[in-house]
Amino acid sequence: MPELDHEHVAIRTGPRSGLPVIVAVHSTALGQAVGGCRVWRYADWRDGLTDALRLSAGMTAKCAVAGLANGGGKTVVAVPEGTELDPALRRRVLEDVADAVASLDGTYATGPDVGTSPEDMAVIGERTAHVFCRPVERGGSGDSSPATALGTLAALRAVRHRLHGTPALKGARVSLVGLGSVGLRLAGLLAEEGAELLVSDIDPAKRAPARELGATWTSPGQALTAEADILVPAALGGILTGDVVPELRCAAIAGPANNQLATEPVADLLHERGILWVPDYVVSAGGAINALAVELRHETPEEARVRVEAIEHTVTELLHEAEHRNVTPARAATDLARRRLDAARARRPVT
Template sequence: MSGFDHEQVVVHTGSRSGLPVIVAVHSTALGQAVGGCRIWHYPDWRDGLTDALRLSAGMTAKCAVAGLDNGGGKTVVAVPEGVDLDPVRRRHALHDVADVIASLDGRYATGPDVGTSPADMAVIGERTPHVFCRPARQAGSGDSSPHTATGTLAALRAVGRRLHGTPSLTRRRLAVVGLGNVGEKLVRLLAAEGAELLVGDIDPGKRALADEVGATWGDPARVVTADVDILVPAALGGVLTEEIVPDLRCAAVAGPANNQLTVQAVAGLLHRRGIIWVPDYVAGAGGVIHALTVELNGGTADEALTRVQGIEDTVGTLLATAERTGTTPAQAASELTRLRLRAAAASHRSRPGLAGENGETREGRQVRHG
């Protein structure tokens, strides 16, 4: 457990589904931990644990930089490779997730992630109130992907201002890799902005979208290394490797895909090549900001939109700080996260009697196997 900095990790074999359910609570220093529920295939359940630990820490940073009063968490249901969940077993798995979350007594709330949807959140919500992004017809905030796309557009405008002195993306060359729920909506927004788009996806059926919006279609591997102003990763993570950095021909990288870097050293390699990289947890925070503002904090849709569009100012500030200090935007974001968490910890220490369940403080560490 060297370097382990999570407050609580629960590894539980679902009593109904028989599947490993992993819930990682990284931090509640700023408030209730939040993070998506991922149902995904893994070679080994420990790979799912690794994902949960990494992604929950990323959620802490995402919330801190966005100015949200929440910490980071993550749920992973580790489905063995080659196993397909039928509707009954899937529902059982969601109820197993709900039971683990309920056992945490409000320390953590979950939302959709890879492999889950607002409808799945409604199923989890049958057994615990600590869930967000349920369908709008059930008083939830619904699909978060439009808001993630809107927030990413705001981030790209800030990058455009840094590169060209104006936030306008008209006639700017952008390469978008990944045309899933968020990527498709982002491409439509960028096309409306008048950007020149090169797009790619592993699904050839997505070419119809490129034709519809007037974008150029390309093989994803070639799209990544195209000569463009901004590369926009919008698929699953791992697109930025140590090997690919020398082949990049963009001025900046900013997109909503999680875990874009295969290793943290890639951020330094990009910086040395003069390529701006906006951390994915900053550019892709729009969905979380909207959901938490509306569903957990009782804000209006207009208030949520204003906060999502505020990502432009957040990215602009990080870019200015990085330039002034000679560091990277990632380092500037990490420092901002550290300062927010330190201030929250100091505030907690100054208030006696602030303790969690079983008398442990909020800075306590637990690992529980169920």
């Protein structure tokens, strides 16, 4: 279980659904906490709590490094194994989430995440205004995955530049683990760029769209340890373990999956092996950047896109700083987040 340095954690049995609803508000030092709502299966609800604690801390770092005036939070609904989430139960779950969010009086706003969609956000939006990414026709900014994919592409350009002196991804050997809503879009963008793509997913049905893109299909295990310029984790977290590090045959790792490291010291193991790891929360910020730009600052999609593409610059700067200080990019990123959080706290002293 991660350290508890969260401002507020609300755990309740949803009165309508009977399922554990966990809302973790990690930090509001930079502003309203934001972070998606994960509806996922857990063997034990405490595993869902662990996820919520880690993912919300990740959102704080994500917003801080992206330069957003927001803090981090996360919602997890821990669906027990064997519970079938039919449409009626799903609605009850979302209403429970909405009430949990509403009870926080705007200190936290939710959005989509693994297991939830813009339509689900519209259901939450029936009971609270503190929700992002409702469908465009219902007043929101819509699906966040295209922006997350675009932001990841921007990060990959920065990594490519660092490896080979050019941001162009044409001919880059990219191995992608996970073809979910972000992974598949990213694969499409990379195919357009002319990257040499090796792709994988636990769902064999993803093989057909992969073939359409001209990508080579393999198993997630093979993709993870394949020889590649850049390994892109785009599935669930925890993929980079101490055991996997010696098996890796990539020059760099950068992908949108949240919480890629099984444990924090893995960042040092990767560094020792000379593998460049860009922290997931820096790479995956595009979805949040876009939603907040459009919905909070009322920017045009074009203005939001410029902000998302600025992830390339953010990653370039982080890699420079890491090299200059001879520390890992992970360390450079946490230090940057810490500086921004400390500065915000100094401006807004606790009374």
